[in-house]
Amino acid sequence: MLKKLLSLSAGVLLTLSVYAATQWAGGAPNRYVVKKGDTLWDISAKFLAKPWHWPEIWQLNPQVRNPHLIYPGDELVISGNGVTHGEGSFGPHARATSLEDAVKPIPLSLIKQYLKNARVVGENELNGAPHVVAIEENRLRGASGQLVYIRGLDAAVGDKFAVVRPSGRYYDMPPKDEGQTREVYRQPRDGRDGRASLLWRHGPHEWSFQGRVRFLGYEVLEFGTIQVTRSGDPASALVTDSEFEVKEGDYVLPLDPKPYDDQFVPHPPASAPDNMRVIAFTDALNAVGAYQVVALSRGSADGVDNGTTYSIYTDGEVVHDDTDYPKGKMRAFLNPRDSKVKLPPEFIGHVMVFRTFERVSYALVMDSVRPVHRGDFAHDPDSTP
Incomplete structure (x- = not known):
């Protein structure tokens, strides 16, 4: 009882x-x-x-x-x-x-590409991955129904794999000024530099004068599947489907049995990770608005999960107080710190996470009162920064 x-x-x-x-x-x-x-x-x-x-x-x-x-x-x-x-x-x-x-929790049709075709993988996962070394009949490109040759692939005849192509890498750097937050970046792949320059171990940003640069992940586009027809090194594989042509240097990764999860509901975060920033977006050069996708600089390792909703803010500017500290006057010269005023952060809108990786997340902008820019930060939607 x-x-x-x-x-x-x-x-x-x-x-x-x-x-x-x-x-x-x-x-x-x-x-x-x-x-x-x-x-x-x-x-x-x-x-x-x-x-x-x-x-x-x-x-x-x-x-x-x-x-x-x-x-x-x-x-x-x-x-x-x-x-x-x-x-x-x-x-x-x-x-x-x-x-x-x-x-569904959100309009999945708007994010189909990011549910099935895009993923973020770790450094070791890509650096040691098998790769295409040649196309049948010495072709420069391979399409569905053609054979490709894979080096470093340990697989049996009949096994299926995904063909991926890196599109960029995410990393953050120590701040320039002490006490500031780490600066997060997305470095796109430069087609002129080729495959080697994208790999982190050959990259130009492993170390800076401010300290160690932290690698967050490679963003790759999954654009086709292959099926092994002959094992060995190199192995032979048939391109079973492809959205565009396979070429030398493309990587081969295991198929993701469950590429996305639509069984989640909107919910506030248990806690907002420190300094989570908007680091990339698509379909625009400078800013995005409602129902567009952004990449955030924190992931599952930081407690981010699908359905988590955040408020997005932009940092307040630093302005000069011309009233109390007129420019060119001795008072402004003697009090440079007091003459500067840090404005409060300004609310931009809300985003909902729909796919998480270890250090990076994809989110959809649900509403916005002004454009979302790179560098805007995420915060607990039930409080103000």
């Missing part, structure tokens, strides 16, 4: 604590029928002032058995004054729809 009372008390406390933390969006409805094209982010944004608190909606809906299996036509029953136990369409019943029709 005591155990039952303790369990009941714990459940009540959990519900109360969740409800106490909930901040309802203005005009949040009491009932909502899920529509085709909805995402978990969209749905939670209709109810909550903070869409990354989706787990609170889940807790307040006891009819939701699995937060990943919500379908168009299902009804969420929520009241701004407390939990409403209604006759929603959740629970044991037959479905005519497949699991593929379940609502």
